[in-house]
Amino acid sequence: MTEHPPLLLALHSSSDTLAVGLQALGARQPGGEPAAAQIATHPLGRALGNELLGCLEELLPARRWSHLGRLAVATGPGGFTGTRLTVVLARTLAQQLQLPLDGFSSFLLIARRLWLAGELNDDAEPFWIEQTLPRRGLVSGCYLLDPAVPGGLQELQAPRLLRAPGEGPAARRLEARVEPAADLAQLLALSQAAAAAQITAPWQPVLPLYPTSPVELG
Structure with missing residues (x-):
């Protein structure tokens, strides 16, 4: 029975569109190119909080989360709620599954x-x-x-x-113009490069970027 490589899951919500990506970690095609990635985009806007888990499970059902080997998330800048929710989800998965988590700014x-x-x-x-x-x-x-x-x-x-x-x-x-699917592809590529360089990537330092406060006091 052939053993499949672990999976890399990436989340990007620094715009009104959620992008979710999945790729075999470290795997290469016969020509040397990285393994093909699955990328899905969801123009959710304010509905992201209710739809985030459902969109993730469309691409990777919860029963297969044990197949993950690494996680990546865009840390912003972006909308306060969208960025926070995906970073929190990525941190929670990394903690519970004991996986490395790469955080890269959307810029x-x-x-x-x-x-x-x-x-x-x-x-x-x-x-x-x-x-x-x-x-x-x-x-x-x-x-x-x-x-x-x-x-x-x-x-x-x-x-x-x-x-x-x-x-x-x-x-x-x-x-700074976000292109969700294309930027999600960059997120996967950077996380693959970090994995190839054996960067440990603990989840604790990965936090959302808030250049402006959601509540500004006078």
């Missing part, structure tokens, strides 16, 4: 997608992924191509809020 996923699409001209310079929030400021993260880092891209500065006019970076800037 890092966008940055890697844009890099692989050829939208960066100067590979030696840091660049910024940014999102403008009306009446709040600019959320920016800084990135640099680095072949020594699993996945090839280093997050020099995690996304944070820049409030003061003119405080933003002067270097290359790219818009």
Whole structure:
């Protein structure tokens, strides 16, 4: 009886669309490419809280959760509720199943997608992924191509809020535009690279990113 490789499960909810992905951990196709991934997207909006588990079980029923070998989750920035729910679910599964959990910012996923699409001209310079929030400021993260880092891209500065006019970076800037399925593919790729590098990835440090507080006190 052939033993199947463990599975990698990834969750991304940094937009109104939930993306869920599943891929054999470490497996390769005959040509050397990573094993094919199953990716499902669900435009849930505010219904995510009620539908999250159901969407997960559509892709991987609970009876097969024991087949998992690693987890990955997008930590934001994103909507407060959606990001929090998927991170909490990923942390709970990692704790209960005793699995490694990779957490990567949604801006890092966008940055890697844009890099692989050829939208960066100067590979030696840091660049910024940014999102403008009306009446709040600019959320920016800084990135640099680095072949020594699993996945090839280093997050020099995690996304944070820049409030003061003119405080933003002067270097290359790219818009933080989420593409759920494509960014979920990047999440799977980064987690596969972390697993190949034997990064232990404990679940405890994986927390949602909140550049702005959901409740701002005067």
